[in-house]
Amino acid sequence: MQHPDAPAGVLEGRRVLITRSADRARPLASLLSSLGAEPLLLPLIDFERAADQPALDTALDSLAAGAFDWLVVSSITTVRVLVEKAAERGTTPAKLVPAGTRVATIGPSSRRILEAVGIPVALAPMDIQSAEGLVDLWTAALERVLLPQADIAAPSLRDGLAAKGAAVTDVVAYHTVDFPARDGLRLDAELPSAVGVSNHAAPRQLSPSQTRGELDAGTIDAVVAASPSAARRIAATLLPLGDCRFIAIGRPTAAEAAVLGIPVAATAQVPTPDGIVAALGTVFANEGNIR
Template sequence: MQLHDTPAGVLNGRRVLITRSADRARPLASLLSSLGAEPLVLPLIDFERATDQQALDAALDALVAGAFDWLVVSSITTVRVLVEKATERGTTPAALVPAGTRVATIGPSSRQTLEAVGIPVALAPVDIQSAEGLVDLWTAAPESVLLPQADIAAMALREGLAAKGAAVTAVVAYHTVDFPARPELRLAAELPPAVGSSIHSDIRELSPAQTRRELDGGTIDAVVAASPSAARRIAATLLPLGRCRFIAIGRPTAAEAAALGIPVAGTAKVPTPDGIVAALGSVFANEGTIR
């Protein structure tokens, strides 16, 4: 079922740069291709295992022992961590979460990914798919919460849960680094094919030099940034964008881009391929047929 409201043909022939690695870009690339666009990939950020594995393992031991009422998963990358740690322990991701612990996440993509690895989700926002949207769903104190996050995660989720009366145990689950991560530290756990795309062909990946030439030539119509860290990397490595439109996934990414002086042409209201396509469609529909 089509969930986006993109007018027919509006993305046909548009070239869209996705600043993620090919495996993480595949669901969006699949949808763009189905609508006649040409997806391109330029990985700007990558992920490495947490430096303090002892702290992460201790938190997961406590989780398995039933010490937490809630596990809050704020990104798909955290699911990769759970998959990797389960493999290390010779078990399944689902076995890390006892029956008495409920799981919350911030959007449909992470919910789908969690459920694909066997972890049911009890709570996820629908309208405002963000840290703030998740916190708003709790009307009573969520008691004890385990929050595994990136080393650069914003404080909004942790502080919001604490303000609701929760005892929050935050632990660094992974580090966000410039692409490429060091091979020996790269977080590379495979997720089930169900959360990927139906595309079987390779996505075209550009080098930084190729991307610079394409931007200077005006042949890339839009660039998609999935996080504030991606916006910072775009500001550091890709400016000027020329005629290329900047599309942000979520308000935090849009705010970071604006603070860096990058004009934001559109913001995806929901952090899903459909949400991103809807933002792209709105931008190009408003521009008419002028290229």
């Protein structure tokens, strides 16, 4: 198979470490396998339910009652929270959002997942697929916004919307933790499978010690970090990377890696499997060393 953003054969035989759990890594792993690469897994971060469930429930009750003009969903993990909360209430995710409330998100991937669970999206950036891109598009001044996010979410989205005149209510929807999450607290609501995910065998999952051995042997070609928190975990547990190239998903992840002293080989401009493959393709094509 040839990918439009990766010349034929450029990923053949490449071993790519994905620092996500198997369920979250599946679309990227499937695409890499179809291009002849070998995806490997080392989950570094996980997600737990918010400790303050009453605050989250109160916010969702207000949402259902029509107290907000907008619901802003900044991650696919937030969609998992909505799916789980809908199940708790014996309803569907779509019915958590009243007809008069519009939904915004940060890019096509989260838009597809939201719409797959029945929540239509009114606003999502196409060019800069990030909090910054959504703020750039925002024109809804003096409107009420509910923003459920991770406990460690940067304040840029909240502050950016507020600077545009929105009245933002932010609430912790989930906690980002080191993998694995604690039993009984892991946020594991099922989301619809990505369209086009093939039936390749599940990728091999490495232990931290196995990963260290592979890095020392120079047998991992690239590691993909999907978030600033993943970059921090890589810095804490995997350095030095040796000849392994660090691929960042998005500018915030690349910026965090730079602060941590991790050289960034490429940044995926679009936070999708296609965008990551394009970044990998650029790195390996420029090396002129197709295996």
